[in-house]
Amino acid sequence: MAELRAAVSGDSAQTPVVVAGGDRDSRFARRMIIVGATILSVVALVAVFAPLLSPWGETEIDPANTLVAPGGNHLLGTDGNGMDIWSRVLYAARLDLGIALAAVALAVVVGTLLGLVAGYFGGWLDDVLMRVVDIFQSFPTFILALAVAALLGNGTINLIITIAAVNAPAYARLVRAEVRSLRELPFVDAAITSGASPVGVLWRHLLPNSLTPVRVIAPLNCGWAMLTLAGLSFLGLGVSIPEAEWGAMISLGAADVVGGRWWTSVPPGLALFVCVLGFSLLGEGLQDRANAKRR
């Protein structure tokens, strides 16, 4: 509801009085979605075509030029091992994007299934599942990720499992809550009285409707997964050098930053930031749109 504002002050009753607003909401949301999607498409393209775009190999060492400043042969300089920063920033998109997407997909599938079952059937199954979720959620997620990563050890698959395990409880809780509120709606009663089986009710009616909030959360979550992955690598619990990963690259250059040699840490961090921002923009835009629909 907007304030009434006279656009033209005149006596004539036929001059229309215009109340501003109404459409700017959706325009901003659309812009966020477009910008976010563009960023992510570019990152995805970079990941796919990294070999074509980078002058040096992912782990190629130029022993004569360690820690050289940007310019010349090395667009963004080299790190302490003599590896080309620019090339590695491009290559790193593969691991970062890949692990984050795979982890979130896994978390969504597992979390949704658990939430559906717990929410619909209730009873002891629900109690047990929710207590497990409670324990998971009584720790800060990053701390939990640290512990699970330490438990499982390094490796791409283990990192995917780690990040998925830390996120799945949130999806389980979200879907469970959604299912429980949907269950009270008349269309579920309608399905039951129409003779639908419990699996039919779950699969055909509750699942498609309970995914609405998941769709909005998942992009935001992808960004968070990337930050977690980078954070783990930064502390030495994730991807380790010489593999190209933004967090590990920042970690490698951290000591140089204090001495003013910014090019080892700043570019990978910037790439990570922009990529996460893409997910955030997309997620925020989708959320806005969902809110507008609900209103």
Add this chain to the structure above:
Amino acid sequence: MRIFRFVVRRLLQLIPVLLGVVVLAFLLVRVLPGDPVRSILGQNATEEDAAAARARFGLDQSLWQQFLDYLRGLVTGDFGTSIQSGNSVGSEMALRVGPTLELVVIAVSIALVVATVLGIWSAKRANRVGDHSVRMFALVGNSIPEFWLGLVLVLVGYSILGWFPAPNGRVDPDTNLTPLTGADLVDAVLTANGPAIASAAAYLVLPVLTLVVGVVAPLLRSVRASALEVLHSESYAAAKAHGLRDRTLHYGYLLRATLVRLPSLAALVFGTAIGSTVLVEYVYSWQGFGQWALRGLLYRDYPVVQASVLVIALCYVLVFLIADVVHAILDPRVRL
């Protein structure tokens, strides 16, 4: 007093949860791959050396016996002995908790105030330029890797501008600060040590700023969203249509209704901040709890990991308890 009864009941409910955490932490560290003893002995230690070291830390006994010993220690306030340093875990931890809490509490407090003020301001200007800028700021805060932001702030604030001290501690050792609580700014104020106050404050600026940027984003989004919801609500429209003054509307109908949902999120954010300190302390060489716990984890220092898991869980549930009480005070619909 209903709130008092509620708090007591919740504290009693904590006991089984914490007991569960104790058991889980105990088992968790023991399934971690890697041997804590090997890491302190070095390359050319013999099997006998290792066995002797194991016996020293009680690791040669049955799992059950180890657990009972650990529990017995806990009851008397003894967290065990660090395998790495050989010191008492309890006294090591006491030195480490203060600095970290100082960081987190200051950062979360600043973030809460900024989020409330900016969030409501932004919601009142929904979809104008100011609002869009606030939202973009929140998105950036949400997306920026804290450890990298920390590095960039060091680069700018220390390496280039030279305004802030190097990331090598929490207070200038020349100020001769006597540690009391471990939180240096608090200690400096308590001992009325002028130079130490200035130094501790200067050291705090960058790490706190780093944490605030990350922590303020979710709070800001939430405050803005609930303020918008209140502004769009029928009840606010009704108050407005009845011509109430702006001040009355703001303080009577917007503020409290907006803040109702903040406490539980603030508790969650407090937890996130504890997680973030692991990274931020690493960047600023802040000898705090996060770094201590991380090292324990990396070197499989069983007593250290157990103690830190327990403390984090305790801290987290206590913060949530406080949040629930504040929520109940703010929201008349909540029954304790």
Add this chain to the structure above:
Amino acid sequence: MLSIENLSVTIRRPGRQVAALSGVTFAVRPGEVVGLVGESGGGKSMVARAIVGLLPGGSHATGRVLFGDSDVLRMDDAALAAHRGRGVAICFQNPRGALSPTRTIGKQLVDRLATHQDMSGDRAREAARELFEAVGIRSPQRRLDAYAHELSGGMAQRVMISLATGCAPDLLIADEPTTGLDVTLTREILRQFRHAADTDGRGVLLISHDLASIAEVCDRVVVLYAGTVVESGPAAQVLREPAHPYTRALLRSVPDVGGRPVVATPGAMPLLTEAPENCPFVARCAHADRTCSSRRPGTQPIPGGREWSLACFHPQTRPLDADLPSTSHTPDAGDAQPAAADPKPAVLEIEDAHVVYRSRFGSGGHHALRGVTLRLAPGETLGVVGESGCGKSTLAKLVMGLVAPTSGTVTVAGQALVKQPGRPRPRGRALRRARTRAQLVFQDPIGSLSPRRTVGDSIAEPLRAAGLSPAQREERVTAVLDRMELDRSILQRYPHELSGGQAQRIGIARALVGEPDLIVFDEPTSALDVTVQAQILDVIADVAADADRASVFISHDLATVRGFADRVVVLYLGRVVEEGPVDVVFDTPRHPYTRALLGSAPRLGGTAGADGEAVELVKDLEEADAATGCPLAARCPFVTDRCRSEQQELQSYGESRAACWRVPELPALIGRQAVTP
């Protein structure tokens, strides 16, 4: 005081444009109650918003909204702030939502008093207490410290009225003030507005979809259709002999407890994108000719009527009753047999069923049904009436096997659908087939359709359980669509794309497609607009008349039940208080509660309650409790000690049965009550 002149509002948003109001003109004078009537989409709320200067974003408004000497549309912020509250105060449609949840209602009222009447401190609190008392809130001092969530619907509406009057406005606007309230409360709330006009000299604008119910307290009514004023005039006259075809359609769509049949008007209100060039009602009007579709009728005063005007080329002059069959008649009342004499096996049997909803934490629980016994034969239609909280919906769920009886038994076509003491229950596929023998039509038509499933999918759901092939399913679905007079193209659509009327036809189609033995209609029309309601009632009457199927029709509105039920059951706090053939119960009610219900139901033509013998219940429903004895004891004006201590059983009185031992004495008692009110 308020004079709206030629007000037009167009809302422009990207991708769509709506002409919400087109040339609306009317006035409200001090001390006058004006009713603004129409269906949703007619523009009633937009008028209210324009008056308080809160038009939605994207609005383009022309014309004038004169309040005193100044035009609200062209006021600056300061003038608007002064105008809101002091000039005009609104009572909102959903009072509980319109009260701030985190501030005590006393403080909210004091805020209004402080802003508009410069009161403060104890004086404001005292004034607040008095205002609460004036609107009929008991123990007002205590209530000052209550929060909105602690109030019942009726109480919240009273608080809302006190908040609005607390602003001391010149004009009071009430947006659908009685929606969701029970009939007995509706009258009381409406009287509050009459009171505000009579004693304080305020102008009152009452917005409602229900002309008949507000006409009693209004001086004049203004009828809106598709954003235009089609008729305005003295309330009594418009109600008795409406001149505009739409007003007539509106009135005829409302069933009446007297048994007058509903006449449905086909079609739906058009959604205009710009001001209409012709009569907006032309597509649905029986009197329409070429003039109507080419030109828009101007507003003309009606000769002989005081301030009576309408926008129509073909004004109707006969009283509304004249073109209706004069005899009270219910369709297919003749072919219904009393249940006891029917040899066919019962479709539905409920034996002494109790339902207790246990509260989550052990003790207590809500006793929703207390010993209900019903039997329904094929072809029979049973009406179930009662106010909110009487257990109607629980009864529907009980029949459908969605809740289990705590004690007692329920069978549909001889089979138990839920676990109940001492009965076998089919399982798996057999249970699913048994379930399809009874079907439910829901109150919320759109909400009862799965949001992400197509309409065709939803209709076919019962057939899926029966194991029909896709081809057979399609055949049955198209057959039932034809019966509901729906186009096939609707099968591919999703629920949010449907209008309420369409969605309810789909709901009925789904109930019908598996040819069940029993259909339960749970308040099927209460969420619909008046003329759509009439169309759906037509459809339901047709379905209920199927000879081999039994129907249960549940409603809070007695009039809709009378239309086509054979027998009627009156529920109060989970008990059957009266039961019998529908005409007998409605024409000669026995139980005091039935008498009260019938007495407060609105009637056309202004004839008050049943033969002027209305029973007035003394308290609100929310304050009654039924621990022992008669459930009505706390509210009944004829209560004795025996009523309070003794459980009342159904006893036969003539053709009907009532659970009240004082029935024989009641006529005399009611006479006495009328003399000394």
